[in-house]
Amino acid sequence: MSFGAWAIGAEWGSVNDSESLAALHHAVDCGVNFIDTADVYGMGRSERLVAQLRRERKGEIMVATKAGRRLSPHTADGYNPKNLAGFVEDSLRNLSTDCLDLLQLHCPPAEVYYRPEVFGALDDLATAGKIRYYGVSVEKVEEALKAIEFPNVQTVQIIFNCFRQRPAELFFAQARKRQVGILARVPLASGLLTGKVTATSRFEAGDHRNYNRRGERFDVGETFSGVDYTVALEALDEIRRILPAGFTMTQLALRWILMFDAVSCAIPGAKRPAQVAENCAASDRPKLPADVMAAVASIYDRLIRPLVHARW
Numbered sequence: 003m004s005f006g007a008w009a010i011g012a013e014w015g016s017v018n019d020s021e022s023l024a025a026l027h028h029a030v031d032c033g034v035n036f037i038d039t040a041d042v043y044g045m046g047r048s049e050r051l052v053a054q055l056r057r058e059r060k061g062e063i064m065v066a067t068k069a070g071r072r073l074s075p076h077t078a079d080g081y082n083p084k085n086l087a088g089f090v091e092d093s094l095r096n097l098s099t100d101c102l103d104l105l106q107l108h109c110p111p112a113e114v115y116y117r118p119e120v121f122g123a124l125d126d127l128a129t130a131g132k133i134r135y136y137g138v139s140v141e142k143v144e145e146a147l148k149a150i151e152f153p154n155v156q157t158v159q160i161i162f163n164c165f166r167q168r169p170a171e172l173f174f175a176q177a178r179k180r181q182v183g184i185l186a187r188v189p190l191a192s193g194l195l196t197g198k199v200t201a202t203s204r205f206e207a208g209d210h211r212n213y214n215r216r217g218e219r220f221d222v223g224e225t226f227s228g229v230d231y232t233v234a235l236e237a238l239d240e241i242r243r244i245l246p247a248g249f250t251m252t253q254l255a256l257r258w259i260l261m262f263d264a265v266s267c268a269i270p271g272a273k274r275p276a277q278v279a280e281n282c283a284a285s286d287r288p289k290l291p292a293d294v295m296a297a298v299a300s301i302y303d304r305l306i307r308p309l310v311h312a313r314w
């Protein structure tokens with residue numbers, strides 16, 4: 003279980019840096035040693051909080067960051083050596099380090115996967131000692147499959163959760179074959195799978211769960227996993243009925259992800275220490291029984307698959 007640092011940067015309503023830092027510290031207390039962030043999360047705010055955490059803690063904390071989403075317009079041409087080098091320098095400064103542990107291309111246009119020179123530029127950054135490893139964050143399974151054809155792509159970050167099951171069909175086996183790490187993002191479907199949302203839940207104006215439900219600002223799949231809110235509530239009612247004793251809804255959702263051996267880590271976002279504690283405890287829960295796995299598959303097949311399966 004790792005930590006996703008988008009929410010502590012921006013776009014999830016109001017956040018408070020001291021609470022965010024407390025959440026990060028609590029993650030380390032719980033054994034987390036890997037954090038996913040991006041240059042664009044609060045334009046450096048998230049990266050700088052992670053840097054502060056690293057200054058305040060002993061022991062190795064690996065940080066994955068991302069580049070590309072500050073491009074405007076966001077085009078394949080923008081993924082050129084000069085821009086990538088500039089983004090890396092900014093992340094090095096924000097993260098107070100001289101080498102990035104893992105740099106991910108941040109959901110680039112699909113065209114980028116047909117441009118070996120982009121991956122050549124990343125190789126050059128590794129040779130120059132600016133980045134240790136690189137990977138990609140993708141929207142679609144097809145992009146993931148294409149990306150891992152490049153031999154030095156070490157990781158793929160992809161949406162994977164009870165409401166987004168397609169990556170497990172083909173991609174996981176291919177990634178394992180090539181020993182590519184998988185970061186399962188949006189593991190709680192933007193908080194839906196915690197079971198706390200209701201038909202009357204409201205989100206702040208500056209929260210993408212308010213302003214991106216139809217993909218107005220970025221890919222709709224990144225908000226609630228692209229699942230219609232009302233259908234999601236129906237599916238959650240069914241999941242609630244199969245909750246094993248000793249699990250919270252959040253823990254069922256996260257433990258479900260860890261049932262897939264190909265997954266290297268889940269990166270739930272969290273804003274508060276209590277959320278981190280609940281999320282991290284999911285990795286100590288027992289394996290899910292076969293009947294629960296079958297029930298989650300059935301709920302997905304009946305209610306969610308028709309809406310999302312073919313899209314991503």
Ligand SMILES: NC(=O)c1ccc[n+]([C@@H]2O[C@H](COP(=O)([O-])OP(=O)(O)OC[C@H]3O[C@@H](n4cnc5c(N)ncnc54)[C@H](OP(=O)(O)O)[C@@H]3O)[C@@H](O)[C@H]2O)c1
Nearest residue numbers: 006007008009139187188189190191192193270271277280
């Ligand atoms: N394109 C990309 O590369 C991309 C896109 C999306 C995400 N990501 C990465 O993936 C990470 C995870 O995805 P995500 O943050 O979008 O979604 P998520 O992990 O599915 O949901 C995170 C949100 O759920 C709520 N939550 C978390 N733990 C909870 C708990 N125990 N109890 C109740 N509520 C809880 C919090 O929001 P509230 O408290 O406000 O409800 C939190 O911000 C991100 O942080 C980021 O690192 C990358």
